[in-house]
Amino acid sequence: xxxxxxxxxxxxxxxxxxxxxxxxxxxxxxxxxxxxxxxxxxxxxxxxxxxxxxxxxxxxxxxxxxxxxxxxxxxxxxxxxxxxxxxxxxxxxxxxxxxxxxxxxxxxxxxxxx
Amino acid sequence: xxxxxxxxxxxxxxxxxxxxxxxxxxxxxxxxxxxxxxxxxxxxxxxxxxxxxxxxxxxxxxxxxxxxxxxxxxxxxxxxxxxxxxxxxxxxxxxxxxxxxxxxxxxxxxxxxxx
Numbered sequence: 370x371x372x373x374x375x376x377x378x379x380x381x382x383x384x385x386x387x388x389x390x391x392x393x394x395x396x397x398x399x400x401x402x403x404x405x406x407x408x409x410x411x412x413x414x415x416x417x418x419x420x421x422x423x424x425x426x427x428x429x430x431x432x433x434x435x436x437x438x439x440x441x442x443x444x445x446x447x448x449x450x451x452x453x454x455x456x457x458x459x460x461x462x463x464x465x466x467x468x469x470x471x472x473x474x475x476x477x478x479x480x481x482x483x
Numbered sequence: 484x485x486x487x488x489x490x491x492x493x494x495x496x497x498x499x500x501x502x503x504x505x506x507x508x509x510x511x512x513x514x515x516x517x518x519x520x521x522x523x524x525x526x527x528x529x530x531x532x533x534x535x536x537x538x539x540x541x542x543x544x545x546x547x548x549x550x551x552x553x554x555x556x557x558x559x560x561x562x563x564x565x566x567x568x569x570x571x572x573x574x575x576x577x578x579x580x581x582x583x584x585x586x587x588x589x590x591x592x593x594x595x596x597x598x
Contacts, residue, residue: 411592418584471528473525
């Protein structure tokens with residue numbers, strides 16, 4: 370079946386560096402994507418989203434890029450801080466009548482070293 | 484706002500026992516979701532409700548699982564009888580409206596261990 374997946378399960382960076390977390394999706398019908406951050410012992414927390422009619426969206430220190438041609442999504446974190454250490458998930462919503470049915474990727478563990 | 488509240492935070496039980504997980508969504512949110520998270524399968528949607536009515540339960544693994552939402556501020560996920568393979572973290576989430584792009588807010592989760 371179609372699914373959302375991640376290329377890299379772990380990413381280690383130094384404090385102050387920029388981080389890039391990647392996600393591949395296979396459902397061509399997906400038109401809405403979300404990045405979530407999950408800290409240890411907590412539930413996923415919304416970071417940023419993007420619709421398929423956009424290529425890029427920026428938030429505070431985060432940028433999401435969408436390449437529909439190759440079905441690829443990335444999350445860029447600028448000036449990574451130790452507090453950014455967490456598991457990051459991309460999720461997709463294929464729309465139609467399936468409201469609320471988010472399909473999550475497996476997650477990438479980001480570790481930020483001081 | 485207190486956010487989504489789940490109880491208990493941790494549950495340890497023996498195989499065959501009944502387990503009930505509880506959730507209080509954010510006040511005013513019309514949609515409530517139950518997810519399960521495991522290392523092998525990641526985050527999976529089990530069921531979701533709109534205005535207390537179950538809309539899609541296709542993610543519920545089997546008849547041992549049931550979910551109810553008797554009112555707008557309370558939902559339960561019940562497993563009877565529980566099995567070791569049910570061990571996971573169960574999350575409840577809620578969103579404000581029926582818009583597909585509406586943010587889902589997650590609770591802290593219940594870590595279930597079935598021995």
